[in-house]
Amino acid sequence: MTAADSEFAAVLTGVFHRYPGEVRDSISAIDLTLRSGERVALIGPSGAGKSTLLSLLDGRLRGFRGGAIVLSNALDARRAPPRNERAKVGFIFQEFALVERASVRENVRNGRLGRVTQMAALFNRFSEADHSAVDRAMADAGILEFSEKRADCLSGGQRQRVAIARCLAQEPQLMLADEPISNLDPLRAEKILQLLGQTVGRRNSTLMFSSHQPVLAMRYADRVIALNNGSIAYDGSPEKLDRVLLAEIYANDKGSDCPSLRLVG
Amino acid sequence: MKPTDPDESRRASWRAVWPSLVIGAAILWAGIGSDIELSRVANAGGRIAEFLSRMFPPDLSIAREAVDATLETLRIAILGTIGCILASAALGFLAAESMTPRAINAPVKAMLALMRAIPLILVAMLMVGAVGLGPLPGILAIAFHATGMLGKFYADAIEGVDRAPVAALESAGATLLQRLRYAVWPQMAPDLLRDTVFRFELNLRESLILGVVGAGGVGFYIQTYVRSFQYDKAATLTIIVVLIVLLIELANTWLRRLSR
Numbered sequence: 132m133t134a135a136d137s138e139f140a141a142v143l144t145g146v147f148h149r150y151p152g153e154v155r156d157s158i159s160a161i162d163l164t165l166r167s168g169e170r171v172a173l174i175g176p177s178g179a180g181k182s183t184l185l186s187l188l189d190g191r192l193r194g195f196r197g198g199a200i201v202l203s204n205a206l207d208a209r210r211a212p213p214r215n216e217r218a219k220v221g222f223i224f225q226e227f228a229l230v231e232r233a234s235v236r237e238n239v240r241n242g243r244l245g246r247v248t249q250m251a252a253l254f255n256r257f258s259e260a261d262h263s264a265v266d267r268a269m270a271d272a273g274i275l276e277f278s279e280k281r282a283d284c285l286s287g288g289q290r291q292r293v294a295i296a297r298c299l300a301q302e303p304q305l306m307l308a309d310e311p312i313s314n315l316d317p318l319r320a321e322k323i324l325q326l327l328g329q330t331v332g333r334r335n336s337t338l339m340f341s342s343h344q345p346v347l348a349m350r351y352a353d354r355v356i357a358l359n360n361g362s363i364a365y366d367g368s369p370e371k372l373d374r375v376l377l378a379e380i381y382a383n384d385k386g387s388d389c390p391s392l393r394l395v396g
Numbered sequence: 397m398k399p400t401d402p403d404e405s406r407r408a409s410w411r412a413v414w415p416s417l418v419i420g421a422a423i424l425w426a427g428i429g430s431d432i433e434l435s436r437v438a439n440a441g442g443r444i445a446e447f448l449s450r451m452f453p454p455d456l457s458i459a460r461e462a463v464d465a466t467l468e469t470l471r472i473a474i475l476g477t478i479g480c481i482l483a484s485a486a487l488g489f490l491a492a493e494s495m496t497p498r499a500i501n502a503p504v505k506a507m508l509a510l511m512r513a514i515p516l517i518l519v520a521m522l523m524v525g526a527v528g529l530g531p532l533p534g535i536l537a538i539a540f541h542a543t544g545m546l547g548k549f550y551a552d553a554i555e556g557v558d559r560a561p562v563a564a565l566e567s568a569g570a571t572l573l574q575r576l577r578y579a580v581w582p583q584m585a586p587d588l589l590r591d592t593v594f595r596f597e598l599n600l601r602e603s604l605i606l607g608v609v610g611a612g613g614v615g616f617y618i619q620t621y622v623r624s625f626q627y628d629k630a631a632t633l634t635i636i637v638v639l640i641v642l643l644i645e646l647a648n649t650w651l652r653r654l655s656r
Binding site: 189190191211214215216217218220221222224226228229230231232233237241242244245246249252253297298301 | 558560561563564565566567568569570571573574577578579582583585586
């Protein structure tokens with residue numbers, strides 16, 4: 132790895148993808164460079180390709196065409212990246228994807244699995260470094276007080292913070308979040324975005340999150356990428372993205388959302 | 397929905413009536429066809445009192461024998477349960493729709509249904525024929541019969557596993573074994589434990605009768621003493637069996653409380 136490589140968290144060149152049985156590309160002709168340390172908001176109407184793009188960067192998308200380099204590892208369209216590469220990219224799932232019958236602490240500790248040896252983990256042997264990373268992640272996410280509760284006893288907002296803490300415990304260089312503030316009231320949504328922004332800054336990693344609330348999302352990002360019909364419709368600073376352009380991007384939204392209301396937020 | 401056509405309305409009322417007719421006919425058939433004299437129940441009171449009185453006092457001289465025989469039944473239930481756990485783990489995996497293609501899971505599911513449909517006593521008789529008298533045919537029979545149910549339960553537990561956290565752990569860099577250990581196992585373990593303990597209780601009760609066909613355990617003694625009218629000895633056996641079964645159930649309740 133050269134010094135130039137580490138400047139970039141991800142480099143995508145001419146990426147196309149289409150889900151089996153679909154007539155339209157889910158993402159098409161994506162050229163995109165993420166610089167290390169950036170906080171990027173990914174906006175666009177439903178079905179614009181936000182989740183597809185995020186799962187591509189996470190190395191979970193199979194069957195894409197084009198070049199995709201994430202943290203200097205070239206992704207293979209046919210198989211998942213090697214374990215150590217997967218550990219470097221953290222993902223916060225929209226539905227949280229927690230182990231319901233496990234405690235909060237166990238769920239957060241699962242974020243460390245990519246960094247411990249297989250045998251040690253199978254026998255529940257985690258190092259001091261692992262334990263302190265878990266504690267730090269829980270403290271950052273503000274969930275220490277209920278760390279021994281089971282995940283299925285928590286409220287939606289608490290579960291969200293557990294999902295974030297699991298990602299923080301992983302100490303990823305690139306953090307991806309799929310709709311981290313959907314289903315949250317505006318106050319909580321701001322808190323979560325603040326938390327993500329701060330921790331990413333503190334840990335010197337890169338953040339990309341998708342959102343259906345562009346105005347709110349733009350406040351916590353230093354770069355906005357708008358997707359429309361699988362292509363990039365805008366890529367630049369949040370300041371330059373005016374409401375006219377935003378309305379245009381959402382104009383042909385055929386999804387169930389109501390963008391005109393969200394623009395006010 | 398209102399049927400306008402009179403023919404249609406007649407058909408609808410027929411559809412509503414025929415299940416009751418079938419059930420009624422079945423009850424009539426069972427009652428008329430059997431040779432049942434209810435008067436015999438009325439006269440039974442004296443006889444019941446007589447053999448109850450013959451049970452007292454229980455003959456404690458066979459207490460030692462009774463405990464040994466009951467413990468043999470317990471051993472049969474334990475080893476039979478181990479056998480059905482092993483078989484159920486393999487067959488339950490194959491029967492789970494989330495693990496195997498339909499060409500495999502459908503026939504395996506059908507086989508499990510067939511296994512639990514064959515009565516235990518029949519399986520035990522066949523096993524005695526195959527491997528001879530003693531506890532071994534009892535263990536094999538229990539293992540076979542119980543797998544029909546436990547294998548189905550295990551398949552249900554496997555099918556109930558939520559894939560999202562498994563995918564999340566893979567994305568975080570967890571290996572296949574780690575995913576099984578930290579995402580799949582915690583989701584299944586409480587169900588597996590509950591189902592297995594439940595099946596063990598059933599195995600213990602069902603294995604009490606195995607001795608009747610020579611497949612080991614306390615059943616043989618109960619049968620012998622009842623047939624030779626030694627009700628005082630049969631009473632001792634009954635008391636010891638009930639005590640041991642109750643003890644095991646207490647232990648199971650405690651075990652189940654550990655897992656949720």
